[in-house]
Amino acid sequence: MASLTWLRQCALGLGVLTLPWAIAPELLAQSTPNPPSTASDLIPFNPNPDPLYLPTQPEQVEIDLDQPITLNQALELARRNNRSLQVTEQQLQQSRATLRQSQAALYPSISFQSSLGRSDSAAARLQNAQIQQNRRNQASMAGGAMQPTTLNFSSVSNTWNSNVQVGYNVFTSGQRPGSIRAAQEQVRNAELDLQRQWEQLRQDVTDDYYNIQQADALVRIGQAAVENSQISLRDAVARERAGLGTLFDVLTSEVQLANNQQQLVQSESQLQIARRQLAQTLSLNDRANLSAADPIQVVGDWTLSLNDSIALAFRNRVELEQQLTQRNVALQQRRVALGNLGPQLSVGGTFNTTDELTDSLAPQWGYSVSGQMNLTIFDGGVSRASAAQQEASAAIAETQFASFKNLIRFQVEQSYFTLKSSQENISTNQAAVNAATEGLRLARLRFQAGVGTQQEVSNAETSLIQAQSNLLSAVIDYNRAISALQRFVSGLPLNPEPASTAPTIGE
Incomplete structure (x- = not known):
């Protein structure tokens, strides 16, 4: 009689059992606080402005800021703080400075020199001493006294000299325009590399964000699985105590619970790793951590056909244009190398002034003009060998262009x-989740009614967990495929408008 009462209570309690996904979609909803609403709210996530700052104390790396953010906010933090992107921006500035250095050859060089000096000549002193000695000798021979006289030569000299020199390379056999054009192509290549780095960073951040979403959902699925296993174990223990079950059913439930607990621990570990991976990509503050605030749902539809996607990728991918700029750089550097064998014509002029400050004469000036031509008759083949190296570099760039074209097509395909298969899997796995949920419900009913076994319940729980994981993977894979297409095609908005029929996980 007691066992019948217990069965009746179990049957009545089925209506309040928490089953994941189909009955309780809130298991996958975000339970964290609201994300930041304005750009200023993201400031606490910024790293220390000093790039050489190195925390060495445990309290300096203790996480005290843990907040959910949206994908768009993660991208904003990446654009602002990512170190690799900052290095690429600095390399662009470096290339622009190199271009300005090359363009300086378009202008003449002007230099000015000025000197002011004072000297006391020992030779002049010696000459004056000799003159004095001669006069004393002459006076002694004449038997008279030497008349006082002034020195004939001054040993001290104060002079001021200045010099202005102008030089200009009139003709360089193509070296000057070649160097400038090569520097311009390097700047263009740096600009393209900055764009490539940003597009790759967008995909990396998006993938890291989806990893957090997936790991977070797996944790919730694992928690629900543990709860179901605990219910099954409770039911098995109660039936065994009532004499309606066996010890084998209890042991089976305990094993199932242990397995689910182990999976939950692993999922929690993967979630922490995924969150720290995103923090590393975003170069966050040492004391900050992030979680995903966006719900797990299909982000939108890809409206382009495969052929349209491939053609658009060929037009937009900066990697192809980068290879063209590398080819142009090589050709211009070849021109510079061959310029060593051509004539070099330069002109120059000098204007100078000098003044003896101890006399009453005005400063004197002078000038000179000159022209010079240099022609290398023979350099041992150095210039032609350098030109051949640049020809090979240009051929390498052309080959890499063709290789990148093939790679781009494969990436898009x-x-x-993956997008199309994931799209089909979403529908299939959603139906599987519904069926597995109903199967678990029926397995519990059969077990509680005494016509089923605990093994059937365990199998039904496993099937439900697997179906939920498959559906989660299908949705995440679909979103990753959208992100990858946006990266490989380039030039499209990161977040397309959601499809009107796009399902949210749990519907």
Whole structure:
């Protein structure tokens, strides 16, 4: 009689059992606080402005800021703080400075020198002493006294000299325009590399964000699985005590609970790793951590066909244009190398003044003009060998252009096929989740009614967990494929408008 009462209570309690996904979609909802609403709210996540700052105390790296953010906010933090992007921006500034250095050859060089000096000549002193000695000798021979006289030569000299020199390379056999054009192509390549780095960073941040979403959902699935296993174990223990079950059913439930607890621990570990991976990509403050605030849902539709996607990728991918700029740089450097064998014509002029400050004469000036031509008759083949190296560099760039074109097509095709398969898997796995949820409900009913086994319940729980994980993977894979297509095609908005029928996980 007691066992019948217990069965009746279990049957009545089925209506309040928490089953994941189909019955309780809130298991995958975000339970964290609201994300920052303005750009200023993201300031606490910024790293120390001193790039050489190195925390060495445990309290300096203790996380005290843990907040959810949206994907768009993560991208804003990446654009602002990512170290690799900052290095690329600095390399662009470096290339622009190199261009300004090359363009300086378009202008003449002007130099000015000025000197002011004072000297006391020992030779002049010696000459004056000799003159004095001669006069004393002459006076002695004449038998008279030497008449006082002034020195004939001054040993002290105060002079001021100045010199202005102007030089200009009139003709360089193509070296000057070649160097400037090569520097311009390097600047263009740096600009393209900055764009490439940003597009790759967008994809990396998006993938890291989806990893957090997936790991977070797996934790919730694991928690629900543990709760279900605890219910099954409780039911098995109660049936065994009532004499309606066996010890084998209890042991089976305990094993199932242990396995689910282990999976939960692993999922929690993966979640922490995913969160720290995003923090590393965003170069966050040492005391900050992030979680995902966006719900897990299909982000939108890819409206382009495969052929349209490939053609658009060929037009937009900066990697292809980068190879063209590398080719142009090599050709211009070849021109510079061959310029060593051509004539070099330069002109120059000098204007100078000098003044003896101890006399009453005005400063004197002078000038000179000159022209010079240099022609290398033979350099042992150095210039032609350097030109051949640049020809090979240009050929390498052309080959890499063709290689990148093939790679781009494969990347687009791979992402497109993944997108289509994930799209089909979403519908299939959603139906599987519904069926597995109903199967678990029926397995529990059969077990509680005494016509089923605990193994059936365990199998049904495993099937439900697997179906939920498959659906989660299908949605995440679909979103990753969208992100990959946006990266590999380039030039499209990161977040397309959501499809009107896009399902949210748990619907």
